[in-house]
Amino acid sequence: MKEKEFINIIKNTLNSDYIGDDCACLRDLGIVVTQDSLVEGVHFSLDFTTPYKLGWKSAMVNISDVCASGAEPKYLTVALSLPKNIGEDFVEEFYQGLKDACGEVQVVGGDITGSDKIFISVTAIGKTEGRKISSRKNANIGQKIIVSGGHGASGAGLKLLLGGKNEPSGLINSHLMPVAQRDFSLIVSTRQKNDYAMMDTSDGLADALSQIAESSCVNLEVDFSKIPYNKELESFDDLEDLVLLGGEDYQLVATVDEEVAKDFIIIGEVKSGSGVTILKQDKKIQLSKQDVEEKLFNHF
């Protein structure tokens, strides 16, 4: 039983139009809302991170989801469950990291309870006024595919941590303290006039491309040589996997009209067809949804 199968059961039970994008857009209220959880032993280990960095990342991954919708991140609520042996220091450092990641976003509520393991669930609310809201269903043929920055660094950082290493610090920090792409989101969602797709690359760039392709019934063709990545990745023998499949970079990928794309890093184009096509040194590699999913880190 995998996450995506559970989500299908939920969709069927609720019969809801809202389940699909990372954020739900509540048009009557002019807001988007998203909620994501981090579970000790599943999403993080205190062997590799600190309470401060955990607070930072908990806020940032949810702010990133709001950015992916194109809305302006405004407010967070935070539910924290902690084992008995966790004390005041943890709570204070966690919230300091959360606050520092927030910037102008305000933490307005939540609760704190007991538990066996640390469990964090954050809800983020964004304002849609003045912004064009994205949907992964809205990629259109002829649009350019743009990204906000480099991919693979977070996956490489995780690999280093799991191998007992603590540097290069740039790669390690990419994993532990990602940064949501607020400016990219602001510019795209205020300049783009037609419908468009935008996602963050929390589950990997190829996964985001694959989700957009499937939801929009189009083919996304990407030139691998155009995808930016940190030069330190060149020492990894699985560079391509890290760039395409390594998750948690929290960059944004969007399909936008040419006049909006021209100021950004263009990595490809939306074409008719299905799935994701990667152009690499005269080869055309077709990635099916299954190809992408089978290489993904699986929560279950």
Next chain:
Amino acid sequence: MKEKEFINIIKNTLNSDYIGDDCACLRDLGIVVTQDSLVEGVHFSLDFTTPYKLGWKSAMVNISDVCASGAEPKYLTVALSLPKNIGEDFVEEFYQGLKDACGEVQVVGGDITGSDKIFISVTAIGKTEGRKISSRKNANIGQKIIVSGGHGASGAGLKLLLGGKNEPSGLINSHLMPVAQRDFSLIVSTRQKNDYAMMDTSDGLADALSQIAESSCVNLEVDFSKIPYNKELESFDDLEDLVLLGGEDYQLVATVDEEVAKDFIIIGEVKSGSGVTILKQDKKIQLSKQDVEEKLFNHF
């Protein structure tokens, strides 16, 4: 280390005006938001409840918080973390219970992840348009104290369950399937013109009274004989404790002006002073905040 001490650390770290009421009121967006978690082994056990009833209660306790603010409950997001051995049936029944509890409220998102124990965190969003929003700081001297219904049944139900009993079913269901007081909230928040306090009695009636008294710097004087309770409670030798301290009835208690109060059950009056005073058979029992807290079920 207790929940309330952690909350003080959080308030100091965030330096936020929002932390205090169960819902945060986001005036620029015209919404209130609240998030609450239920943890297996802390807040519930599958020995006593079913996935359907757990889904029901998870929705209802958050809808109740929105009702306590006076706002109209509109949307929920749900984060669910499940151990590997939990299957499709659980997810389907849980979401069916959630949906049935929601009524017109829509479930619009959330996520599902792995974990060791079941962890549920629900966020509820309410709309403030046309409603006067409450705050526990806003009780005013001379206002009447009103309640939406009887107290003690949920606590009695929990006591029966812990003692291995399954009836009377009315008491058991009060605990497992509470009902948020949407109509009471609607009428109070649309009729009341001046500032007022309203809370749900999730942590017990005396706790809610005590929180309002402290936050508003007033004394709440309540006539015990006016507090409604289920007649089946008379067979319990700790009737008074169940009515005043037993939690999870999810009724509402409010301090409102006399012309609003006249259509409701009036149990007392807001006076100058501090703390909670219970009038019982010619006696005046003064309950300090500490008295109330020491009898509370403590998560930690």
